[in-house]
Amino acid sequence: MTTEGRGAVARKEPGKVERIAADLRAKIESGKYAPGAKLPSVSELQAAEAVAFQTARDVYAALEREGLVITRHGKGSFVTPFLGKITRDGTGRYQSAARSEGGARGAFEAELNRLGLVYKPVPTEIGRDRPPREVAAAFGLHHSAKAVYRARAMKAGRDASDHGFPVQLATSWFPVEIAGGTKIEEQDTGQGGSKTVLASLGYAQRRITESIEVRFPTPEEAEALAIPEDRQVYELVHQAATAEGRVVEVAVHIMPATIWRFSYMWELDAD
Numbered sequence: 001m002t003t004e005g006r007g008a009v010a011r012k013e014p015g016k017v018e019r020i021a022a023d024l025r026a027k028i029e030s031g032k033y034a035p036g037a038k039l040p041s042v043s044e045l046q047a048a049e050a051v052a053f054q055t056a057r058d059v060y061a062a063l064e065r066e067g068l069v070i071t072r073h074g075k076g077s078f079v080t081p082f083l084g085k086i087t088r089d090g091t092g093r094y095q096s097a098a099r100s101e102g103g104a105r106g107a108f109e110a111e112l113n114r115l116g117l118v119y120k121p122v123p124t125e126i127g128r129d130r131p132p133r134e135v136a137a138a139f140g141l142h143h144s145a146k147a148v149y150r151a152r153a154m155k156a157g158r159d160a161s162d163h164g165f166p167v168q169l170a171t172s173w174f175p176v177e178i179a180g181g182t183k184i185e186e187q188d189t190g191q192g193g194s195k196t197v198l199a200s201l202g203y204a205q206r207r208i209t210e211s212i213e214v215r216f217p218t219p220e221e222a223e224a225l226a227i228p229e230d231r232q233v234y235e236l237v238h239q240a241a242t243a244e245g246r247v248v249e250v251a252v253h254i255m256p257a258t259i260w261r262f263s264y265m266w267e268l269d270a271d
Contacts, residue, residue, distance in 0.1 A: 020049050021062045028068055028079050035158065039069065039077045064228045067258025071228075081165040082156065082259060086111060091265045094208060094240075096199075099192050106193030108168075112156050120155035120164030126185055128176060135173045135250045138239055148179040150194070153224050166225050167259060172251040178203055194249070195240070203248045205240040212236045214257060221254050232257045 027033050039060075040048065046056040060077050063069035071077045092098050093107040104110035109119040130136070131147045139147060151171040157164035172194065174184055183189050183197045190196065195205055213235045222229045238251040 016049075016051055016055055017058045017062060020045070020051070020055075020059045024059065024063060025066075025068060028063075028083070033079045035079050035083055036081045036162075037079045039079065041076055061228070065231055067227075067231065067256065070226055072226075080259075081158065081162075082117070082167070084115070084259070085261045086115060086117075086156075086167060086259055087261050087263050089263050090210060091263070094195060094205070096192060096196070099195065103191055104193075106189075106195075108154055108170075118157040118160055118164070120157045122153060122155055124187055125149075125151040126187070128180075131173045131250070132252075134237075138247045138250050139173075139175050140247075141175070146176060148174045148176055148185060150174075150184070167256070169221060169224055169254040170251060172249060174198075174249055178248055198248055203242055203246070205248065206243040207241045207245070209239045209241075210236060212262070217254065225254070225256055227256055234260060 024033075024039070033039060039045075042053065042056045042060065045051075045059065046053050049056065060069055060071060064071060068080055068083070069077050070080050088111065089098075093111065099107040099110055101110045102113050104113060104119070112119045126149070128146045128148055130144065131139070131141070131149070133143065135147065136143055136145065141147065149171055152169075153166045154168045154170055155164035156167050174194070178198070178201065179185065179194075182201065184194050198205065214232050215235055217225065217227065217229060217231070217233045219229060221233065222231075225233070227233075234253070234255045234257055236253040236255065238249070238253065239247055240249040240251075241247045
């Protein structure tokens with residue numbers, strides 16, 4: 001052991017998992033392994049690095065937790081399709097001009113357009129059901145009453161040719177007496193999305209409240225988002241009310257923490 005003077009501490013070499021993960025991380029970030037590219041198999045990585053099979057698996061597990069790698073059972077490990085961050089502008093995204101910018105069908109599509117990503121429409125599950133207790137309470141519904149819901153796995157793509165990848169799960173709820181029989185119960189709600197539909201019906205949203213928690217996904221959520229169960233997600237609950245204070249929409253969004261960031265801006269009164 002080499003020291004430099006009394007009391008010097010020897011520099012510890014990083015462990016094998018950390019060292020190999022750092023090397024792969026650098027290759028991913030430099031573009032040697034492009035987004036969506038297939039990575040060496042666990043056996044190939046084991047042989048190339050002369051490490052135990054479990055060590056090679058731990059390397060990919062570490063990179064999965066960082067959001068850099070996706071492992072598909074029976075197919076191998078791949079660089080995640082999107083390495084950046086999607087910024088959710090919590091202040092401006094629901095302004096009419098923002099959510100319909102470029103002909104977008106809502107705020108999410110407009111956000112992807114601004115990033116140069118492509119919105120990948122997927123069929124929305126639409127129906128009427130008893131909402132979760134907190135949603136029923138927000139609407140002032142009896143616990144056995146039903147509400148209109150729109151549930152979807154929201155996908156993005158790098159260009160028009162790829163199949164896209166899931167970036168969030170979202171379920172929106174609306175009172176039946178407002179949304180029933182309207183475009184909100186149709187696949188295509190039109191330019192500007194459901195908020196524009198509500199405004200056209202006389203229920204323009206004027207106050208939005210959002211709460212965010214960090215948690216681990218359920219097995220079903222992890223499968224739908226193609227992420228490991230130990231990767232954290234944001235659960236964002238969005239509640240929108242009219243100027244009179246009537247809640248007309250409650251939406252629950254499940255979003256991988258590795259690819260989303262939130263941005264907010266406030267105007268403050270002068271001191």
